[in-house]
Amino acid sequence: MNIESILVSKLIELRNEKGITQKQLAQVINYSDKVISKWERGESLPDINALDQIAKFYGVSIDYLVREDLESQHIESKVPRVSDEIDLKKVKGPSALLLWSILPFSVMYLISIFIGIEFFIVYNIVFGIVIIFYTVGISYVVWEATYKGREIKITNQPTKLIMFIDGVLVDEISSILTFGVNLRTVIEKHEIKAIISGVFNLRCKIIVNDIS
DSSP, X not given: OOHHHHXXXXXXXXXXXXXXXXXHHHHHHXXXXXXXXXXXXXXXXXXXXXXXXXXXXHTOOHHHHHOSSOHHHHXXXXXXXXXXXXXXXXXXXXXXXXXXXXXXXXXXXXXXXXXXXXHHHXXXXXXXXXXXXXXXXXXXXXXXXXXXXXXXXEEEETTEEEEEETTEEEEEEEOSOOTTEEEEEEETTEEEEEEXXXXXXXXXXXXXXXXX
């Protein structure tokens, strides 16, 4: 394989191993996702500055990116030097009363099954409307944390998830269901990854990885 083919293969392989999208990688190394897409299709190649940032992010050498005979070096250097979790505080979220308010509607839904088909159909419509309003109501959640003097804020809304650093938007994902959704940014050569889980009871944790 020539150098270009090796590089394309390594770029795709490393990003998939990291479990990130082209857009997320673009935000970390400050290139557009369209440029990264062209790199991975072999339509253009990253310059030396981009290669340096990519190598540092994945914990490999530039040589590894363009050569086939450095597998052992890649395996040894893939593990981040630092991996820690930041203390996170939920500053806004649904009340316990709101969370439990769905229970009587759920009970009535089960009862409607045995009452009759007409009542069941009508109540299905009503229950569907209730679920929509309930989901919107419980989806407003805000978490805050501090890292290296920088204020991190994660905001969950009905149709999107947002990360702010010192009040500046750094990552955003449009998602109705936030289970398994990740947000990413970089603070002083440390990757900040917010992992959101849950649907009705949203949880968030922030992991820091050293990418220097």
